[in-house]
Amino acid sequence: MADKADIIVICGPTATGKTALSVALAKLLDGEVVSADSMQIYKGLRVGTAQATPEEMKGVPHHLVGFLPPEERFSVADYVRHAGECIAQITARGRVPIVAGGTGLYISSLVNGIDFTPDKADPAVRARLETELTEQGIGPLYARLQQVDPECAAKLHPNNHGRVLRALEREKLLKLETDEGGNMLVHIL
Numbered sequence: 001m002a003d004k005a006d007i008i009v010i011c012g013p014t015a016t017g018k019t020a021l022s023v024a025l026a027k028l029l030d031g032e033v034v035s036a037d038s039m040q041i042y043k044g045l046r047v048g049t050a051q052a053t054p055e056e057m058k059g060v061p062h063h064l065v066g067f068l069p070p071e072e073r074f075s076v077a078d079y080v081r082h083a084g085e086c087i088a089q090i091t092a093r094g095r096v097p098i099v100a101g102g103t104g105l106y107i108s109s110l111v112n113g114i115d116f117t118p119d120k121a122d123p124a125v126r127a128r129l130e131t132e133l134t135e136q137g138i139g140p141l142y143a144r145l146q147q148v149d150p151e152c153a154a155k156l157h158p159n160n161h162g163r164v165l166r167a168l169e170r171e172k173l174l175k176l177e178t179d180e181g182g183n184m185l186v187h188i189l
């Protein structure tokens with residue numbers, strides 16, 4: 001992906017002129033627009049999402065607009081990966097990438113370099129925790145999380161079963177040790 005300094009970002013709510021501004025800047029700076037709208041990625045939703053018309057685009061290339069069937073899932077991690085690829089390609093062509101849209105999570109994750117690399121997971125650990133949940137309920141699992149990671153437990157509601165299980169799953173995949181100097185060492189198993 002291009003450096004942050006190489007990206008122009010226009011963010012704001014619907015109908016505030018982001019499209020017109022991004023197109024004007026693209027014309028002025030020889031740029032291309034990368035959409036940062038979580039709904040405009042879908043095909044066939046032009047009216048309901050206020051997708052720019054070809055007339056509004058004025059010949060400026062727009063990326064990540066209307067490319068995905070509405071029944072497909074698309075996460076912020078997917079957006080960061082796709083937008084990063086678009087930005088790299090635009091920069092490689094010697095053009096200026098202009099990220100424009102109203103989905104703040106997309107934009108902040110992209111410009112802040114949030115890493116969505118999946119954690120190392122062990123399906124056997126998850127299956128065992130799900131069995132415990134079914135047999136014993138959330139109480140004992142949440143109590144275990146409070147023991148092993150009280151800071152994490154304090155941030156999670158016990159009824160958020162998925163996150164409680166994920167926190168315990170991560171804990172099971174880590175080995176904590178202390179070295180001679182008293183420093184905490186974390187080993188991913």
